[in-house]
Amino acid sequence: MTETSRLLEQAAQITTPWGKSFTAPEANRLDVVIDANDLPAAAAALNAACWGYLAAITGLDRGADDGRIEALYHFCAGAAVAALRVTTPRAEARLPSICAAYPSASIFERELSEMLGVTFVGTPDVTPLFLPEDWSPDAYPLRKDIDLSQPNTVPVRPPPTNGENGKHFIIPIGPQHPALKEPGHFEFSVAGETVIGATVRLGYAHRGIEKAVEQRNWVQDLYLLERICGICSHIHATAYCLGVEKLAEVTVPPRAETIRTLFAELERLHSHMLWLGVAAHEAGFDTLFMAAWRDRETVMDLLEQISGNRVHYSVNVLGGVKFDLEPQHIDALLNGAAFIEERARYYFDLVNHDPLFNRRTRGVGVMTAEQAETIGVVGPTARGSGIVRDVRVEAPYLAYTRCPVEPIVETDGDLAARFSVRIRELLESCRLIRVLLETLPEGALQTRMPRRIRAGEAISRVEAPRGELFYFVKSGGGEMPERIHARTPTLCNLASALILSIGRPLADIPMILVGVDPCFSCNDRTATIHTADGSAEDETWTWERLRRYGIEATR
Amino acid sequence: MRITTILGDMLRALVRRPMTQAYPAVRRDAPSRLRGQLHWDPEKCTGCCLCVKDCPADAIEMITLDKAARRFVLRYHADRCAFCAQCVQNCRFKCLSMSSDQWELAAKDKEPFTVYYGSEEDIHALLEKCAARADQALPAAEP
Ligand code: SF4
Ligand code: SF4
Numbered sequence: 267m268t269e270t271s272r273l274l275e276q277a278a279q280i281t282t283p284w285g286k287s288f289t290a291p292e293a294n295r296l297d298v299v300i301d302a303n304d305l306p307a308a309a310a311a312l313n314a315a316c317w318g319y320l321a322a323i324t325g326l327d328r329g330a331d332d333g334r335i336e337a338l339y340h341f342c343a344g345a346a347v348a349a350l351r352v353t354t355p356r357a358e359a360r361l362p363s364i365c366a367a368y369p370s371a372s373i374f375e376r377e378l379s380e381m382l383g384v385t386f387v388g389t390p391d392v393t394p395l396f397l398p399e400d401w402s403p404d405a406y407p408l409r410k411d412i413d414l415s416q417p418n419t420v421p422v423r424p425p426p427t428n429g430e431n432g433k434h435f436i437i438p439i440g441p442q443h444p445a446l447k448e449p450g451h452f453e454f455s456v457a458g459e460t461v462i463g464a465t466v467r468l469g470y471a472h473r474g475i476e477k478a479v480e481q482r483n484w485v486q487d488l489y490l491l492e493r494i495c496g497i498c499s500h501i502h503a504t505a506y507c508l509g510v511e512k513l514a515e516v517t518v519p520p521r522a523e524t525i526r527t528l529f530a531e532l533e534r535l536h537s538h539m540l541w542l543g544v545a546a547h548e549a550g551f552d553t554l555f556m557a558a559w560r561d562r563e564t565v566m567d568l569l570e571q572i573s574g575n576r577v578h579y580s581v582n583v584l585g586g587v588k589f590d591l592e593p594q595h596i597d598a599l600l601n602g603a604a605f606i607e608e609r610a611r612y613y614f615d616l617v618n619h620d621p622l623f624n625r626r627t628r629g630v631g632v633m634t635a636e637q638a639e640t641i642g643v644v645g646p647t648a649r650g651s652g653i654v655r656d657v658r659v660e661a662p663y664l665a666y667t668r669c670p671v672e673p674i675v676e677t678d679g680d681l682a683a684r685f686s687v688r689i690r691e692l693l694e695s696c697r698l699i700r701v702l703l704e705t706l707p708e709g710a711l712q713t714r715m716p717r718r719i720r721a722g723e724a725i726s727r728v729e730a731p732r733g734e735l736f737y738f739v740k741s742g743g744g745e746m747p748e749r750i751h752a753r754t755p756t757l758c759n760l761a762s763a764l765i766l767s768i769g770r771p772l773a774d775i776p777m778i779l780v781g782v783d784p785c786f787s788c789n790d791r792t793a794t795i796h797t798a799d800g801s802a803e804d805e806t807w808t809w810e811r812l813r814r815y816g817i818e819a820t821r
Numbered sequence: 822m823r824i825t826t827i828l829g830d831m832l833r834a835l836v837r838r839p840m841t842q843a844y845p846a847v848r849r850d851a852p853s854r855l856r857g858q859l860h861w862d863p864e865k866c867t868g869c870c871l872c873v874k875d876c877p878a879d880a881i882e883m884i885t886l887d888k889a890a891r892r893f894v895l896r897y898h899a900d901r902c903a904f905c906a907q908c909v910q911n912c913r914f915k916c917l918s919m920s921s922d923q924w925e926l927a928a929k930d931k932e933p934f935t936v937y938y939g940s941e942e943d944i945h946a947l948l949e950k951c952a953a954r955a956d957q958a959l960p961a962a963e964p
Contacts, residue, residue, distance in 0.1 A: 483874070486877040487877075489905045489907065554827060570852055574921070575855070575904065580904075589854065
């Protein structure tokens with residue numbers, strides 16, 4: 267019995283008391299239909315048995331005829347994916363929250379409640395996550411019957427707060443903030459120096475892509491999904507292609523698989539180098555920032571040379587890839603990999619041995635392996651805490667099945683560990699690029715794809731630079747998909763930054779956030795301090811007094 | 822304790838040429854595979870419209886003047902194009918290609934972004950037709 271089937275069997279056993287039906291839509295999947303009221307118990311049982319982690323919650327509107335909303339709670343362990351499927355009436359959609367067992371579910375539940383109008387009973391945070399303030403509270407974008415000819419807006423509602431009205435000081439950061447590279451809104455409630463509450467409001471760059479894909483054909487969707495992210499464009503397209511090809515039962519030629527993998531590794535190189543630069547910048551090490559970005563250009567030039575574009579390389583088509591590798595590209599790739607390798611070694615020494623830099627990273631933002639497990643973090647953020655969580659290793663896809671990946675893991679769990687993981691991954695990616703080129707199969711680049719995709723559901727998981735990217739693709743048998751759900755790694759990791767920040771001094775927050783990759787630094791320092799219990803009168807401090815307080819508090 | 826510093830790198834950078842390029846003073850050639858403006862060669866086009874069907878950005882319109890005589894005009898909207906090359910993939914007769922030379926696509930108004938391809942005579946005929954029906958919408962593209 268393989269490890270995966272053993273895991274699935276175990277999942278079936280754990281959920282037996284509540285399971286109404288068990289099906290296996292794919293070899294590595296198990297769907298368990300349960301009653302909505304049993305959800306917290308079943309989730310708690312999986313959690314108690316340490317069976318995997320909550321990867322995503324997908325909501326499906328089954329339409330007016332069926333009259334139900336379905337929610338799929340995907341749990342992943344190794345290559346195995348177990349889904350708890352529950353339904354709730356459309357007219358009065360209510361589901362119990364599973365945040366007691368899985369605190370990271372909060373963000374997923376917020377997403378589902380605003381997108382499909384499901385009320386979560388007992389969820390800690392009911393504020394909107396993605397939709398704008400003036401979006402009508404009764405318009406649910408992912409319901410099939412939403413009237414898109416209407417603007418669906420209402421007079422602006424008051425901005426979100428995290429509920430501590432006047433009792434504690436709330437430090438808002440964003441959406442427009444010099445330290446944020448992308449718009450996001452964080453609110454940290456503080457009692458003195460200590461953070462006691464943290465919330466996030468996303469969606470300032472929300473483009474409604476998951477809805478838009480339902481109105482375009484399978485090919486057009488590829489390019490729309492590719493544009494979810496400018497850094498990991500290729501991996502989004504790859505995850506989508508793998509899902510659709512699985513549904514269509516199309517096998518991609520081996521040469522195309524290798525080229526896809528190669529681009530994924532090049533993408534990891536430039537993404538990690540971008541992160542290194544930004545993280546160094548946030549720590550005040552601007553020379554390293556400049557150097558890392560200068561060297562990153564090597565990778566960007568390679569991508570442009572082979573595909574014709576620096577950002578949206580658009581290498582994928584459904585059924586294969588567009589661009590072939592010529593001998594001169596292979597030479598350029600080998601030279602590029604050798605250069606990056608040499609630089610990565612140097613960076614590794616630098617971030618581990620520069621005494622000043624180390625004071626900003628060692629022992630900062632420590633996340634233990636247990637914490638990482640409960641929160642359900644993915645990618646380098648998890649691997650810095652000693653968890654071997656890498657889809658390329660656990661559930662190899664594409665050419666990773668032929669060229670195994672060595673997982674890079676560090677155990678310290680602090681920011682320094684996350685630096686080490688990402689820099690060592692640069693070395694591993696360079697090694698992989700060499701192996702992929704050595705074993706590049708000959709042959710065709712594409713196979714024919716049908717225009718209509720067989721009805722069914724597919725899950726594809728790939729390792730993006732920031733961690734596991736999870737795609738759920740559902741086809742109704744037509745030329746357009748019925749539902750595509752993309753769960754990006756940052757959504758998982760962001761929850762970790764919020765949860766970990768509770769109880770920490772405010773000065774640690776930028777570092778904790780930078781570690782997961784949506785990096786931003788320096789909070790606004792405020793000169794008004796409320797005492798922890800909120801009882802004493804407020805005092806206004808002078809800048810000098812605040813400075814002295816800061817020096818003494820961190821001594 | 823071993824100390825690695827970035828000083829050496831900084832000193833080397835001092836004597837090296839700048840990494841930034843002096844564009845637009847110096848215009849370097851783009852890589853030969855660069856995906857710039859789309860070009861259409863009407864010679865072999867059958868008017869099958871597969872290119873139009875999968876364009877994610879609605880950037881191409883195939884206008885049929887006379888199907889039997891294979892008279893088509895392609896109206897390309899460079900400002901909508903996402904430069905994904907799906908149309909190039911879709912065309913079975915290799916009528917479409919992307920220029921590696923025309924990539925400086927910036928202008929002060931929208932007009933230069935609508936490009937007509939086809940024989941001069943056909944484009945002329947189409948534009949005249951449009952002008953004659955100036956109060957009406959432009960002829961609809963073949964679905
Ligand atoms: S390159 Fe892409 S966006 Fe541009 S015309 Fe062709 S299919 Fe449309
Ligand atoms: S796909 Fe090619 S042959 Fe068909 S209409 Fe487009 S350019 Fe013409």
